[in-house]
Amino acid sequence: PPSPLQPPGLPLAPCRSFSNNKIQVELDESSGVAMMKFKSPPVNSLSLEFLTEFSISLEKLENDRACRGVIITSAVPKIFSSGLDITEMCGKSMEHYTEFWRAVQEMWLRLYGSSMVTVAAVNGSSPAGGCLVALSCDYRIMAENPKFSIGLNEAQLGIVAPFWFKDTFVNVVGHRIAERSLQLGSLHPAPEAHKLGLVDELVPEEKLMEKAAAVMAQWLALPDHARQLTKTMMRKAVLDRLVAHREEDIKNFITFVSKESIQKSLRMYMEMLKKRK
Amino acid sequence: PPSPLQPPGLPLAPCRSFSNNKIQVELDESSGVAMMKFKSPPVNSLSLEFLTEFSISLEKLENDRACRGVIITSAVPKIFSSGLDITEMCGKSMEHYTEFWRAVQEMWLRLYGSSMVTVAAVNGSSPAGGCLVALSCDYRIMAENPKFSIGLNEAQLGIVAPFWFKDTFVNVVGHRIAERSLQLGSLHPAPEAHKLGLVDELVPEEKLMEKAAAVMAQWLALPDHARQLTKTMMRKAVLDRLVAHREEDIKNFITFVSKESIQKSLRMYMEMLKKRK
Amino acid sequence: PPSPLQPPGLPLAPCRSFSNNKIQVELDESSGVAMMKFKSPPVNSLSLEFLTEFSISLEKLENDRACRGVIITSAVPKIFSSGLDITEMCGKSMEHYTEFWRAVQEMWLRLYGSSMVTVAAVNGSSPAGGCLVALSCDYRIMAENPKFSIGLNEAQLGIVAPFWFKDTFVNVVGHRIAERSLQLGSLHPAPEAHKLGLVDELVPEEKLMEKAAAVMAQWLALPDHARQLTKTMMRKAVLDRLVAHREEDIKNFITFVSKESIQKSLRMYMEMLKKRK
Numbered sequence: 001p002p003s004p005l006q007p008p009g010l011p012l013a014p015c016r017s018f019s020n021n022k023i024q025v026e027l028d029e030s031s032g033v034a035m036m037k038f039k040s041p042p043v044n045s046l047s048l049e050f051l052t053e054f055s056i057s058l059e060k061l062e063n064d065r066a067c068r069g070v071i072i073t074s075a076v077p078k079i080f081s082s083g084l085d086i087t088e089m090c091g092k093s094m095e096h097y098t099e100f101w102r103a104v105q106e107m108w109l110r111l112y113g114s115s116m117v118t119v120a121a122v123n124g125s126s127p128a129g130g131c132l133v134a135l136s137c138d139y140r141i142m143a144e145n146p147k148f149s150i151g152l153n154e155a156q157l158g159i160v161a162p163f164w165f166k167d168t169f170v171n172v173v174g175h176r177i178a179e180r181s182l183q184l185g186s187l188h189p190a191p192e193a194h195k196l197g198l199v200d201e202l203v204p205e206e207k208l209m210e211k212a213a214a215v216m217a218q219w220l221a222l223p224d225h226a227r228q229l230t231k232t233m234m235r236k237a238v239l240d241r242l243v244a245h246r247e248e249d250i251k252n253f254i255t256f257v258s259k260e261s262i263q264k265s266l267r268m269y270m271e272m273l274k275k276r277k
Numbered sequence: 278p279p280s281p282l283q284p285p286g287l288p289l290a291p292c293r294s295f296s297n298n299k300i301q302v303e304l305d306e307s308s309g310v311a312m313m314k315f316k317s318p319p320v321n322s323l324s325l326e327f328l329t330e331f332s333i334s335l336e337k338l339e340n341d342r343a344c345r346g347v348i349i350t351s352a353v354p355k356i357f358s359s360g361l362d363i364t365e366m367c368g369k370s371m372e373h374y375t376e377f378w379r380a381v382q383e384m385w386l387r388l389y390g391s392s393m394v395t396v397a398a399v400n401g402s403s404p405a406g407g408c409l410v411a412l413s414c415d416y417r418i419m420a421e422n423p424k425f426s427i428g429l430n431e432a433q434l435g436i437v438a439p440f441w442f443k444d445t446f447v448n449v450v451g452h453r454i455a456e457r458s459l460q461l462g463s464l465h466p467a468p469e470a471h472k473l474g475l476v477d478e479l480v481p482e483e484k485l486m487e488k489a490a491a492v493m494a495q496w497l498a499l500p501d502h503a504r505q506l507t508k509t510m511m512r513k514a515v516l517d518r519l520v521a522h523r524e525e526d527i528k529n530f531i532t533f534v535s536k537e538s539i540q541k542s543l544r545m546y547m548e549m550l551k552k553r554k
Numbered sequence: 555p556p557s558p559l560q561p562p563g564l565p566l567a568p569c570r571s572f573s574n575n576k577i578q579v580e581l582d583e584s585s586g587v588a589m590m591k592f593k594s595p596p597v598n599s600l601s602l603e604f605l606t607e608f609s610i611s612l613e614k615l616e617n618d619r620a621c622r623g624v625i626i627t628s629a630v631p632k633i634f635s636s637g638l639d640i641t642e643m644c645g646k647s648m649e650h651y652t653e654f655w656r657a658v659q660e661m662w663l664r665l666y667g668s669s670m671v672t673v674a675a676v677n678g679s680s681p682a683g684g685c686l687v688a689l690s691c692d693y694r695i696m697a698e699n700p701k702f703s704i705g706l707n708e709a710q711l712g713i714v715a716p717f718w719f720k721d722t723f724v725n726v727v728g729h730r731i732a733e734r735s736l737q738l739g740s741l742h743p744a745p746e747a748h749k750l751g752l753v754d755e756l757v758p759e760e761k762l763m764e765k766a767a768a769v770m771a772q773w774l775a776l777p778d779h780a781r782q783l784t785k786t787m788m789r790k791a792v793l794d795r796l797v798a799h800r801e802e803d804i805k806n807f808i809t810f811v812s813k814e815s816i817q818k819s820l821r822m823y824m825e826m827l828k829k830r831k
Contacts, residue, residue, distance in 0.1 A: 138460065158777040160784050171452045175725045176751060179788040183692065183781050184773065197453060219461065223435040227460050230437050234456045415737065448729045474730060496738065499709050504737050506714040511733040 022050045025057050032068035033216050034061050039075035043082035046129045051103040058110040068220055069117035071212045074124055083128030089257045090266050101253045112136040113239050115228045117219040121212040126150040127187055135168045141211050144202035146189045155185030158265050167238040173197050299327045302334050309345035310493050311338050316352035320359035323406045328380040335387045345497055346394035348489045351401055360405030366534050367543050378530040389413040390516050392505045394496040398489040403427040404464055412445045418488055421479035423466045432462030435542050444515040450474050576604045579611050586622035587770050588615050593629035597636035600683045605657040612664045622774055623671035625766045628678055637682030643811050644820050655807045666690040667793050669782040671773040675766040680704040689722045695765050698756035700743045709739030712819050721792040727751050
């Protein structure tokens with residue numbers, strides 16, 4: 001809504017912001033655009049805490065009549081988000097796994113189903129869950145640095161991407177590319193990601209935010225209501241599929257993550273990451 | 278069928294034509310190809326009368342054993358068709374809205390489900406319903422004039438394209454491009470439309486009809502029966518979806534178009550169009 | 555599995571091979587890669603005998619823990635496979651048609667649903683059923699010879715490709731390209747096939763096997779289990795559709811092939827092929 005209700009006589013606050021531990025949000029009320037910055041070093045991994053904060057931030061913006069669009073980017077150099085936090089899947093209780101997976105689902109349902117315009121300004125690498133965040137936006141702009149890569153690389157870790165990661169991916173790049181990329185667990189360097197349609201546009205890193213703002217302005221030039229209904233029409237089938245199979249999907253995750261072989265390979269992977277630092 | 282039944286002794290009419298108010302049809306019996314020209318100035322808008330004539334013309338050709346393919350083009354300069362006639366949606370009765378929407382559905386069911394080869398020779402701009410007509414053909418050739426644009430731009434008017442417009446669009450350009458284009462209500466200039474796959478081919482305007490005839494000849498070189506069954510196999514799911522939800526779709530249209538906010542914005546749009554003249 | 559069970563003391567056989575009449579298979583146990591060569595001159599047509607041998611070979615490899623991937627190619631110059639053997643569809647009994655069609659289905663179910671990595675090294679033309687074999691693999695590399703063509707050209711013969719041919723095709727090239735190509739019964743020369751996405755890569759003919767081996771090594775670098783589950787997730791819907799309609803699909807084939815008009819056109823086609831020799 002272009003003109004939010006204001007008590008008479010009070011000046012319009014030019015900017016509202018809130019920030020918790022992991023994500024910083026600034027809403028520019030004049031444009032109706034919120035800037036959401038992931039600031040959870042070293043790699044913006046999607047921990048339970050991060051996901052909860054992410055969902056709450058999205059919900060707040062969704063319910064804020066002054067907000068019409070959100071640009072999602074990272075405050076951490078070189079990384080957009082490294083994806084799901086593996087420590088949440090390692091040596092924890094069934095209850096924890098359940099809570100964690102529900103939080104992953106919740107984040108995606110809110111983001112993919114958001115009625116706001118969502119633009120991902122991918123200013124660093126974005127594997128696995130990080131890629132899902134970008135795929136769930138309406139538009140993806142990526143810094144044209146070939147050192148930055150993006151993809152659903154779960155298969156590389158011996159993990160299978162959930163069906164709704166796959167559905168989201170297929171909606172963006174089509175069946176053939178999704179099939180190959182998912183089976184190979186490919187991480188596509190920015191230029192390749194652009195060629196495949198995984199990101200919509202590449203720009204020099206220093207122009208990324210400027211471009212994201214321009215794209216957002218283009219999308220906000222449309223009346224909200226028709227755009228929102230159109231978005232729902234396009235995404236409903238895939239959203240409904242998770243809603244219909246949510247508990248089953250949680251059970252699958254728990255069964256999978258509880259396997260000793262998976263626990264072992266996740267532990268090995270974490271050891272490797274620690275040594276790398 | 279190459280040799281239609283003829284009373285013995287009568288010479289074979291080389292050409293049959295019929296024309297009502299809005300559409301001119303000429304069938305060349307030697308080739309089996311009908312030329313269908315929209316001639317409803319100023320912009321070939323899809324009024325109830327136009328749609329009715331369009332459906333009847335398609336039905337006639339469909340039932341004419343001498344006809345195997347139809348080329349659809351415009352006799353009005355610079356415009357293929359401007360889409361649904363807004364005056365049919367403004368200040369009319371429920372009965373009228375019902376009749377009008379049923380006519381829109383009927384046209385699409387006949388055209389998208391036609392057993393004839395259908396080639397769109399898009400010789401001008403083709404927004405909204407005009408784009409749907411082109412999308413529903415088997416092949417789209419467009420004049421390579423960048424001033425001509427095509428797209429489902431309903432969102433620009435605060436309107437949501439019906440699900441079967443969307444289904445037809447997705448079948449042509451895929452999910453990602455359809456999602457973005459529909460949300461933005463984009464009108465793509467001919468070169469961009471070609472790049473997106475929205476039209477299959479661009480040719481200089483003066484070569485358009487020649488090219489359309491050549492493409493038609495290529496398609497008619499195939500035996501009809503197998504081609505028709507193949508077409509049905511490809512399009513049946515999307516056709517069946519409207520058939521199954523036809524009354525519901527009419528109700529949705531009426532509910533939508535009866536809203537005061539929509540009536541208001543349609544009236545404003547018509548005023549703007551009038552002033553432009 | 556990298557280390558197959560071996561009786562202690564016995565040396566590991568470096569290579570296992572088996573060959574029947576139509577197909578030669580060599581399994582390199584060190585790499586886990588089987589080379590499957592069609593050797594049924596003149597054109598590797600998919601006869602009942604060929605299909606049976608094909609399915610049995612796939613089953614053997616599938617059950618061999620030493621085998622993780624298979625490269626499919628032709629030992630016959632200039633032709634990968636000419637597709638279904640028309641003599642199997644001409645002047646035979648209902649029982650024969652049933653047996654034949656079940657064998658076609660069986661081959662596809664095994665190949666499209668294979669848990670192995672499947673790479674098609676398309677070293678010659680590949681119409682109709684030959685194209686289906688290539689489409690059913692995980693990756694398609696084609697010799698970049700423009701004289702070699704590939705496509706589902708059934709419509710050219712007055713035949714309709716079965717729905718599961720179509721589903722496989724749509725999964726590879728998308729709806730628009732599939733619709734046009736199937737209706738026209740197009741045979742795409744290698745460069746065009748590559749442009750359409752029908753094959754993933756073109757290489758000079760003399761580099762084809764080297765490239766296929768390199769691609770296979772890339773796919774085998776991934777852990778099998780996650781890759782297999784991912785593949786199943788991508789292909790299950792289309793596989794299940796045939797499984798659910800298998801008997802109906804056989805009936806359709808019999809009804810179709812038993813028509814006198816079809817028998818006549820198949821006989822004419824066979825005569826033409828004989829004269830060509």
